[in-house]
Structures are given as structure tokens and as C-alpha cells.
Amino acid sequence: MRPALSAGSRKGRLSETLFVGALLLAVLIGVAALAALVISVLSQGIPRLSIEFLTSLPSRFAEKAGARPAIFGTLWIISVCTLFSVPVGIGAAIYLEEFAKKGRLSTLIDVNIANLAGVPSIIYGLLGLALFVRMFAMGRSVLAGGLTLGLLVLPVIVIVGREALRAVPSSIREGALALGATKWQTISRQVLPVALPSFMTGVILAISRAIGETAPLIAMGALTYVTFVPKALGDRFTALPIQIFNWTSRPQAEFLDTAAAGIVVLLVVLLTMNTAAVLLRHRFEKVPRS
Amino acid sequence: MAKRHFHDELHDLEIKMLAMGGDVQAQVGLALKGLIEDESHLFSKVVEGDDLIDTYYLEIERTVVDLFALQTPVASDLRLLTVLLHINLHLERVADMAVNMAKIGALAEELPRNDSVLTHLQEMGGIALKMIGATMDAFARRDLDLCLELPRMDDPIDRLNRGMLQEVLAISDDKRLLEWGIRMHVVSRQIERIGDHAVDIAEQVAYLITGEFREFTDASHPQGAD
Amino acid sequence: MSTDKPVFKTRDLGVRYADNVAVAGITMDIAENQITALIGPSGCGKSTLIRCFNRMNDLIPSAKVMGEILYRDQNLYLPEVDPVEVRQRIGMVFQKPNPFPKSIYENVAFGLRANGMTDNMPTRVEEALKRAALWDEVKRDLKTNALSLSGGQQQRLCIARALAVEPDVILMDEPASALDPIATARIEDLARELKDQYTIIIVTHNMQQAARLSDFTAFLTVDVDETESRRTGVLVEYAETSQIFTRPKDPRTEAYITGRFG
Numbered sequence: 001m002r003p004a005l006s007a008g009s010r011k012g013r014l015s016e017t018l019f020v021g022a023l024l025l026a027v028l029i030g031v032a033a034l035a036a037l038v039i040s041v042l043s044q045g046i047p048r049l050s051i052e053f054l055t056s057l058p059s060r061f062a063e064k065a066g067a068r069p070a071i072f073g074t075l076w077i078i079s080v081c082t083l084f085s086v087p088v089g090i091g092a093a094i095y096l097e098e099f100a101k102k103g104r105l106s107t108l109i110d111v112n113i114a115n116l117a118g119v120p121s122i123i124y125g126l127l128g129l130a131l132f133v134r135m136f137a138m139g140r141s142v143l144a145g146g147l148t149l150g151l152l153v154l155p156v157i158v159i160v161g162r163e164a165l166r167a168v169p170s171s172i173r174e175g176a177l178a179l180g181a182t183k184w185q186t187i188s189r190q191v192l193p194v195a196l197p198s199f200m201t202g203v204i205l206a207i208s209r210a211i212g213e214t215a216p217l218i219a220m221g222a223l224t225y226v227t228f229v230p231k232a233l234g235d236r237f238t239a240l241p242i243q244i245f246n247w248t249s250r251p252q253a254e255f256l257d258t259a260a261a262g263i264v265v266l267l268v269v270l271l272t273m274n275t276a277a278v279l280l281r282h283r284f285e286k287v288p289r290s
Numbered sequence: 291m292a293k294r295h296f297h298d299e300l301h302d303l304e305i306k307m308l309a310m311g312g313d314v315q316a317q318v319g320l321a322l323k324g325l326i327e328d329e330s331h332l333f334s335k336v337v338e339g340d341d342l343i344d345t346y347y348l349e350i351e352r353t354v355v356d357l358f359a360l361q362t363p364v365a366s367d368l369r370l371l372t373v374l375l376h377i378n379l380h381l382e383r384v385a386d387m388a389v390n391m392a393k394i395g396a397l398a399e400e401l402p403r404n405d406s407v408l409t410h411l412q413e414m415g416g417i418a419l420k421m422i423g424a425t426m427d428a429f430a431r432r433d434l435d436l437c438l439e440l441p442r443m444d445d446p447i448d449r450l451n452r453g454m455l456q457e458v459l460a461i462s463d464d465k466r467l468l469e470w471g472i473r474m475h476v477v478s479r480q481i482e483r484i485g486d487h488a489v490d491i492a493e494q495v496a497y498l499i500t501g502e503f504r505e506f507t508d509a510s511h512p513q514g515a516d
Numbered sequence: 517m518s519t520d521k522p523v524f525k526t527r528d529l530g531v532r533y534a535d536n537v538a539v540a541g542i543t544m545d546i547a548e549n550q551i552t553a554l555i556g557p558s559g560c561g562k563s564t565l566i567r568c569f570n571r572m573n574d575l576i577p578s579a580k581v582m583g584e585i586l587y588r589d590q591n592l593y594l595p596e597v598d599p600v601e602v603r604q605r606i607g608m609v610f611q612k613p614n615p616f617p618k619s620i621y622e623n624v625a626f627g628l629r630a631n632g633m634t635d636n637m638p639t640r641v642e643e644a645l646k647r648a649a650l651w652d653e654v655k656r657d658l659k660t661n662a663l664s665l666s667g668g669q670q671q672r673l674c675i676a677r678a679l680a681v682e683p684d685v686i687l688m689d690e691p692a693s694a695l696d697p698i699a700t701a702r703i704e705d706l707a708r709e710l711k712d713q714y715t716i717i718i719v720t721h722n723m724q725q726a727a728r729l730s731d732f733t734a735f736l737t738v739d740v741d742e743t744e745s746r747r748t749g750v751l752v753e754y755a756e757t758s759q760i761f762t763r764p765k766d767p768r769t770e771a772y773i774t775g776r777f778g
Binding site for chain 2: 723724727761762763764769770773774775776
Binding site: 169180182 | 577600605607608610612614616617678681
């Protein structure tokens with residue numbers, strides 16, 4: 001006869017509770033730190049937010065300073081960055097994943113792409129300076145800035161692209177090829193559509209990282225104080241993170257509020273993009289994948 | 291082994307079949323003994339003993355059908371099961387023949403007998419007993435050569451059976467002896483059919499071994515070269 | 517082997533992956549408009565073998581095909597032969613139903629578009645679905661996502677899209693092993709109907725299915741060499757199905773199909 005079921009040994013229960021408690025504490029610490037940051041920024045920045053803030057040019061006077069050039073600058077360089085890195089990145093991902101022969105060379109490429117993704121962003125700034133600004137004589141322009149950021153996110157996009165392609169079940173490729181489709185027909189009409197949602201999610205996350213980059217832009221020569229909005233690819237520019245940095249380094253205390261307002265704008269942009277990424281993933285994962 | 295239980299069951303069935311064959315052979319022997327040696331108490335024993343044979347028959351029949359349904363046998367397993375069904379039926383018929391012989395013996399108890407006819411019957415009966423033994427042996431050992439012997443062993447019985455008519459006619463003067471003789475003629479017919487059944491069993495065993503079904507002999511054609 | 521004009525003739529066909537010979541020495545003729553089954557224990561190479569017939573082994577970089585396989589007297593593996601065209605003529609249905617994550621219509625239409633058979637598309641799609649015995653169940657809304665169909669329906673959809681490109685041969689690699697018995701029975705009925713127009717080769721691990729369905733059966737087994745290091749699939753016996761299942765010639769065949777194997 002076995003003993004009747006009991007509620008479990010007391011000793012096990014205690015250590016489990018302690019463990020869960022420790023985990024909870026870790027979560028709370030992280031959340032608390034983040035909350036402290038966000039709350040302080042919001043409380044400083046929101047009062048300062050207004051349409052004037054978004055549409056005015058910067059000024060020596062904190063009350064009149066606006067983020068317009070910075071916002072436009074960010075938009076310009078992010079557009080250039082995306083237009084460059086996404087097609088190149090996905091092209092490279094498709095080639096590496098679907099066409100390249102798996103062997104020593106491809107492993108080498110894999111390793112190096114991973115390395116590139118981890119290189120400190122300032123290096124990319126220096127690269128951009130040497131390559132785009134000087135060698136290609138683009139000057140310290142929006143084009144050069146966007147391409148610099150493009151190079152920065154390119155390895156990440158290639159990795160994201162390969163992951164997305166890898167996640168497509170090989171049964172889909174087999175099924176398509178078995179019908180007498182060519183490799184390209186299979187990739188373009190069956191594999192890519194399935195890979196697209198997760199690829200887009202990854203791209204959005206990579207780009208949103210780029211939005212916050214400051215060091216590489218400063219290294220390749222973005223301005224920190226501009227009074228004009230860039231209107232062409234060749235124009236000089238500034239970006240939101242740089243503008244914020246500029247405001248925080250001003251002696252006047254009021255500029256801290258301005259900086260906080262800038263940070264809020266930046267956070268809103270980031271939050272929007274991340275939410276879009278999450279929503280995209282949810283929407284496309286409603287369609288079941290075999 | 292993938293189908294252990296099934297193959298064990300098949301093995302058990304074979305054992306049962308061989309046991310049934312032995313008992314049927316004993317039944318025939320008993321009936322013969324009763325007739326030849328005028329031991330009429332054996333006849334009722336034969337009749338009673340038939341119940342056991344019937345039990346064997348039903349059990350084997352039922353088990354074979356179950357195995358067909360549940361095990362989807364193929365190849366040699368399949369052939370074994372179909373052959374078992376056939377042998378089952380033939381043995382059951384042979385047992386019936388033994389019962390018939392016993393019943394006739396009981397009816398002829400009070401009648402006078404003739405030694406010549408009895409010798410004739412004894413010879414036929416001996417061969418028939420040997421044939422049952424041989425065919426079951428061939429089954430147990432899967433001996434194709436022995437199977438092919440059976441039709442040859444059957445020839446003397448057929449010959450002796452034809453000779454019985456002469457024997458009986460020879461004693462036709464005495465009415466009571468004649469009655470006995472006629473009854474013994476029926477017995478010889480039974481023995482002849484026992485021989486036929488033994489040959490049929492051998493035919494089945496040959497099919498089991500080779501996978502090809504061939505009739506050994508039939509009434510219209512004499513036995514072929516192989 | 518009575519096959520007047522075999523659709524396939526293989527001579528010493530084999531496949532090796534780098535060092536390991538998966539299957540070797542396969543010499544057999546496949547009869548037209550018949551169902552030929554490949555059976556054998558796991559690892560005997562029957563799936564590897566069937567994938568030679570439509571050059572799907574090309575997709576595995578380390579795979580090398582040895583020997584010869586003729587499709588209607590044409591060597592399939594000559595350099596000038598286009599595997600894409602081969603696969604249009606020799607279709608395949610896989611073990612796990614793999615419809616594209618698109619609508620039913622698009623699943624069938626994909627193959628048609630890929631092969632330039634774009635005239636009368638709706639009719640072609642309907643014909644294919646009818647031939648695969650799926651039309652009545654899906655005709656109400658062809659825009660439904662294929663993944664919402666049941667397993668058996670998905671497999672019939674895969675058969676429909678293979679039929680749409682008008683193949684000559686249909687290869688089936690364990691087509692019903694992921695399906696319940698009723699869906700399996702429907703696939704088997706379908707295969708029987710299809711053999712009038714197509715030649716069918718089916719790999720199955722279910723012997724009763726091979727017995728029920730096929731006209732010819734090939735039994736393959738694993739040959740392990742003395743040092744127990746190399747395992748290669750070999751063809752043991754190939755004959756009419758009724759013979760294989762009532763009086764097989766090779767003791768290895770007998771042992772396998774009666775379950776005395778292993």
C-alpha cells in the first residue's frame with residue numbers, strides 16, 4: 001500500500017518559493033530602473049512638448065529651441081539607410097542562404113558577418129568618413145550619413161534575413177521544386193512571401209536601433225547645431241540623438257528640459273516602430289505554418 | 291522478433307494438429323482391431339472417442355479464422371493456415387470413417403466371419419494406418435519427398451479394394467456370411483477413402499512447402515512424373 | 517518481369533552521401549500504368565531510391581548518384597537534361613502533406629504558372645481538384661487557406677497540384693503515413709483510380725498497404741558489411757505483388773513480410 005498523496009515535501013516547496021522570489025526581484029530591479037528613467041524624462045519633457053517644439057529651429061534660447069531640423073535629418077538619413085541596407089541585405093541573405101555552396105568559405109563568411117554586427121558603431125563612423133565623405137567625395141551629407149548607418153545595420157539585416165529564410169520549412173521548397181518550378185520561382189513566389197513577415201520585423205528592429213546611433217554620425221561629420229532643414233541628399237544635417245546630446249551639453253539648465261522633450265520624441269518614435277514590429281509578427285503568425 | 295505471439299500461436303496450432311492426427315490414427319486402429327480381432331467392446335470406445343476429435347476440429351477451425359482476421363498472415367504463414375484448414379477437414383472425415391467402421395462392426399457383431407476377407411481388410415487397414423502416419427510425418431518435417439510417396443502407397447489399397455468384390459462374391463452362398471461380407475465391403479470402401487484423404491493431406495503439405503498447388507492424382511489422370 | 521515498355525529502367529542504380537553508400541545495385545524496370553511499391557525496413561534506402569526518379573536528390577549537395585536510370589529510354593542524369601523539366605513530368609507527393617501557406621486555388625495555380633500552363637487556369641484548377649477527388653469538398657470557396665484543411669484533404673490537394681502540371685509519373689513517398697485510416701483509404705482509392713492514366717511508384721512502410729494497392733512490389737533491405745560499419749540498401753526481390761505475399765522466393769523477403777525479421 002502506498003502512502004496517501006500529500007501536498008509535497010515542505011523542503012522542496014520552500015526552495016522553490018525562494019527561487020521564484022529571487023527571479024521576481026530581478027525583474028523588479030530592471031523594471032524599476034527603466035521606470036525611473038522613463039518617469040524622469042517624461043516629467044521633464046512632456047511639459048516642454050508642443051507643436052512649436054516640433055516645428056521650430058534650434059535657438060540659443062531654450063524656450064524657443066525646436067527639433068525640426070533634427071527630426072527631418074533623422075528622417076532623411078534613416079530613409080537613405082533603409083533604401084540602401086534592405087535590398088542589399090536581403091539580396092545577400094538570399095544568396096548566402098539559397099545559392100551559396102555550404103563549405104569552408106561560407107562558414108568564413110558567416111563568422112565574419114557575425115563579427116561585423118558586433119563591431120562598435122564608432123568604427124562605422126570612421127569608415128563612413130573615409131569611404132563616403134572623403135573617397136567618394138559625398139561630403140558630410142545626408143547621403144554619406146545614411147550610407148554610414150546603412151553599413152552599420154547591414155550585417156544585422158543579413159543575419160535577420162538568413163534567419164527568416166532558414167525558418168521557412170524546407171518542405172515548402174521541396175514541394176515547389178517537385179512541381180517543376182525553377183529555384184528562382186520557388187524562392188520568389190513561395191519562400192520569400194513566407195519569410196517576409198519575420199524579415200520585416202527584424203528590419204524594423206534593426207532600423208530602430210540605427211535611429212538612436214549618435215557616435216558614428218558625429219564621427220563622419222554630422223553637425224550638432226543646424227538652423228536649416230536638409231532638402232537634398234547632398235545637404236549637411238543633424239539627427240535627433242545628436243541634437244539631444246547638444247542640448248544636454250549646454251550650460252543653461254532649461255536646456256535639460258528641451259533635451260528631455262527631444263528624448264520623449266525619440267522614445268515615441270522608437271516605441272511606435274517596435275510596436276509595429278510586434279503587431280506585424282502577431283498578424284502574420286495568425287496564419288498557421290506547418 | 292516482430293510477431294512473436296503470432297508465431298507461437300502458429301506453432302501451438304501445428305502441435306495440436308499433429309496430436310489430432312495421432313488420435314485420428316488411433317481411432318482408425320481401434321476400429322480395425324475391433325473388426326479384425328472380434329473385440330466388439332472397442333466399437334463403443336471409438337464412437338465415444340470421436341467427441342475428442344470434434345473438439346480438436348472446432349478449436350483448430352476457430353483459431354485459424356481468428357488468426358486470419360487478426361494477424362493478416364502472408365507468405366508461408368498464410369499457406370500454413372490454409373493448409374491447416376484443409377488438413378483439419380480431412381482428418382475429421384477420416385475420424386468419421388473410423389466411426390462408420392465401428393458402427394458397422396457393431397451391427398455385424400453376431401454374424402459369421404471369413405478369414406480371407408479379414409486378412410484382406412487387415413492388409414488394407416495396415417496400409418491406411420501407415421499412410422496417415424506418413425502424411426502427418428511429412429507435415430511435421432516438411433518432407434516433400436515423403437509427400438510424393440503417398441500416392442504410391444495408395445495404389446495397393448485401391449487394388450485391394452477392387453479385389454474385395456471378388457472376395458465377397460466368393461462367400462455368397464451363405465446368406466448370413468454374405469450379409470457380413472457386404473458390410474465388410476462397405477468397410478473396405480471406408481478404408482479406401484481414408485487412403486484418399488491421406489493423399490489429399492500430402493497434396494496440401496506439398497503446397498505448403500513449394501507454394502505451388504498441384505493435384506497428385508485424380509480419377510481421370512494417372513500419377514504424373516513429378 | 518513482364519513489362520512491355522517500362523517507363524523506367526534502372527541499371528545498378530545507387531546513391532552515396534560522401535563516404536556512405538545509402539543504396540546500391542538497384543536494377544529494375546518500372547511498368548507503365550501500374551502501381552509499384554517499394555517496401556523494406558527503415559534505413560533500406562527506399563526513400564533515397566525514389567528520389568532518384570525525379571532528381572530530387574540533386575537538392576542534397578553531398579549526394580552522388582551512381583549507375584544509370586532511364587526514363588522512357590532517356591538517361592535522366594545526363595548533363596543536358598534539365599531537372600526542372602524532369603520534375604514537371606515526374607511528380608512527387610510527400611510523406612507529410614506540404615501545401616503552400618496560400619489559398620487552395622493558389623496552391624494548384626503555382627505549378628501551372630511555373631510551367632507556363634496559364635491558359636484556362638480556373639478550368640485547369642478545377643480539373644485537377646476533381647481528379648484528386650477533392651473538388652466537391654472545396655468548390656464552395658477556393659480562396660480558403662490550404663492550411664485550414666484536414667490532413668487528408670491537404671494531401672489530396674498536394675496530389676491535385678501535382679496532377680495539374682500533367683505529369684507522366686507520380687511518385688508517392690509514404691503518402692498516407694501521417695493520415696488516419698479513413699483518409700488513408702481515400703488516398704489508396706485515389707491511387708487506384710489514377711493508375712489508369714499515370715504510372716505510380718509508392719514507398720510504404722505499411723506492408724498491408726503495399727499488398728492492397730500495388731501490382732508489383734520491390735523489397736529492399738539493409739546490407740551490413742562484415743565490420744558492421746557500412747550499411748547499404750539493396751534490392752532483394754522484385755515481383756508481382758501476389759507472388760511476393762504468397763510465395764516469396766528469397767528467405768529475407770519471407771522473414772520480413774511474416775514479421776520474423778530482426
